[in-house]
Every structure is written in structure tokens, then in C-alpha cells.
Amino acid sequence: MEGYRIGHGYDVHALADGLPLVLGGVRINHAKGCVAHSDGDVLVHALCDALLGASALGDIGLHFPDTSDEYKGADSMILLAKVVDLLDAKDYGIVNVDCTLVMQKPKLRPYIDDMRASIAAVLKIPTDRVSVKATTEERLGFTGREEGVSAHAVVLIKGK
Ligand code: MG
Numbered sequence: 236m237e238g239y240r241i242g243h244g245y246d247v248h249a250l251a252d253g254l255p256l257v258l259g260g261v262r263i264n265h266a267k268g269c270v271a272h273s274d275g276d277v278l279v280h281a282l283c284d285a286l287l288g289a290s291a292l293g294d295i296g297l298h299f300p301d302t303s304d305e306y307k308g309a310d311s312m313i314l315l316a317k318v319v320d321l322l323d324a325k326d327y328g329i330v331n332v333d334c335t336l337v338m339q340k341p342k343l344r345p346y347i348d349d350m351r352a353s354i355a356a357v358l359k360i361p362t363d364r365v366s367v368k369a370t371t372e373e374r375l376g377f378t379g380r381e382e383g384v385s386a387h388a389v390v391l392i393k394g395k
Contacts, residue, residue: 237394242289244281244388259350272301276311278386285388330391331364343369
């Protein structure tokens with residue numbers, strides 16, 4: 236289908252002590268990690284939903300059900316690669332993506348460029364088309380209490 240299409244994705248995971256924390260395909264050094272059926276990469280889940288939203292191909296739960304053993308502990312970057320394949324099959328190219336992580340701790344700035352590079356490699360686009368931002372909610376709500384992490388993603392795709 237010709238023309239530009241926009242998509243939005245949002246995801247939340249609870250945090251618990253002693254679990255690995257993986258965000259944007261990058262292992263983060265932190266005492267807490269995401270509770271999840273997969274590796275809990277909340278940023279990549281939001282991005283998958285944004286891409287599926289832009290292409291009107293459903294959502295992450297439709298393609299990778301959390302009731303399936305196949306996706307237990309799954310590397311979310313593999314799920315993202317499968318979403319890219321779904322868009323490729325529909326002749327959609329990815330123009331740019333913009334993601335926001337909402338998390339009180341730790342400081343994510345040292346990891347941002349690695350996240351951008353790992354996402355860009357899977358999306359098969361240059362790193363300067365991949366934005367990852369991090370913010371806090373000023374100690375308010377579930378992110379502020381460090382009970383969870385949320386992520387937003389917006390993407391633009393173009394029919395070839
Ligand atoms: Mg998720």
C-alpha cells in the first residue's frame with residue numbers, strides 16, 4: 236500500500252528484585268528486572284506494537300501469545316525481527332522510530348546509544364533514524380515507586 240502510515244505502541248512491565256533487566260536489546264546493570272513471559276523488554280514490545288499498528292497487522296499478543304511455550308523467555312529482538320519480516324512481506328519500509336522509556340532508576344543515558352544501535356540493526360535502518368529517550372515520572376505513580384517500567388513508541392512507515 237502506497238503512502239506514509241503512523242503507528243503507536245505502549246507497554247508496561249512490573250519490576251521485581253533479582254531479575255535480569257533488558258531494554259532495547261541491551262542488558263542493564265540493575266538490582267531489578269521485568270516480570271514477563273518473554274525477556275520482558277518493554278521498549279521492544281512497545282516498538283513491535285507501534286510497527287504492527289502502523290501496518291494494521293494486529294498486535295504483539297496476536298502474533299506472539301504469552302500462553303505459548305515457544306515465547307517463554309524469548310529474546311524480544313527475535314520477536315522484533317519477525318515483525319520486520321511481516322512488514323517486509325507487505326512492502327512497508329520503516330522511515331523512523333521514536334521511543335520513550337519511563338523509569339525512575341537507574342539512569343539510562345549510558346545505555347541509550349547501544350539500544351539505538353541494536354534496534355537499528357534489527358530494523359535494517361541507519362541509527363540516526365532510531366530515537367530512544369528516557370524520562371522519569373518524578374517519583375509519582377508505579378514508575379516513580381519503582382514498581383514498574385513503561386515504554387511508548389511512535390513509528391512512521393512507508394509503502395514501497
Ligand atoms: Mg510486554
